[in-house]
Amino acid sequence: MNSNKKELLPEQRDELLRTLKARFEKNSHRHKGLEWAKLAAKLEANPEKLWVLDEMEVTGGEPDVVGFDKKTGEFIFYDCSAESPKGRRSLCYDREALDARKMHKPANSAVDMAAEMGIELLNEEQYRALQELGKFDAKTSSWVETPADIRKLGGAIFGDWRFGRVFIYHNGADSYYGARGFRGSLRV
Incomplete structure (x- = not known):
């Protein structure tokens, strides 16, 4: 580059x-x-x-x-990777959540990494639309753009595909897991 x-x-x-x-x-x-x-x-x-x-x-x-x-x-x-992108896992949701962690901080946050890359996190509607095109995140999960009212309360949302359907869940925004990343969108 x-x-x-x-x-x-x-x-x-x-x-x-x-x-x-x-x-x-x-x-x-x-x-x-x-x-x-x-x-x-x-x-x-x-x-x-x-x-x-x-x-x-x-x-x-x-x-x-x-x-x-x-x-x-x-x-x-x-x-459109079958599972949450490998190079974007083990991230908390955003900078505020990352800064709030006292111990065992991940390397980055999903929101910050997406901004650095030049993409936007999929929102819930986009995530559900993606799932209409195939089965994604059957073993992993992906952070989803979180509405401000949920984020204000300390939470963030993520989605996955289990039991033949799409699930959208919540978690503390400062949580991070080896099997949770994020998916993005880009307009050209």
Whole structure:
């Protein structure tokens, strides 16, 4: 990566585009009616977004297109790895929760890491929509963007897939587990 800008080197860009194209073609049920050529042109025109997608990829997110916003002309990517991305686990929910821990602090928080990567945590509606495209988090769980009223009370929410359905739970925002990470979204 170029250290001054959030931009990939040409060989990194080409490798990422090959990976994204293969995933796009393999999982056409996630984005019916969308064409790779239009998406590829949009990606080529937005090198900063390619950098973000690479961050999603290298942390284990396996980003893929899940929709297209006709109003804005943006393609919508979600992390589509079967389990919560490996490179984004063992994180408490946000900076406030991280700072509140007195002992055994994790390395980062989900909200901070998402911001550093340039993505947004999936909200509950998005998480449920993702689960309509397959079974995700059958062995792990993922932090979900938490409404302010829940966060104000010290909690945070997360989701997973168990017993043939999606569950959304709560936990203290300062908790963290080896099997809990977060999933993000990106608009290109």
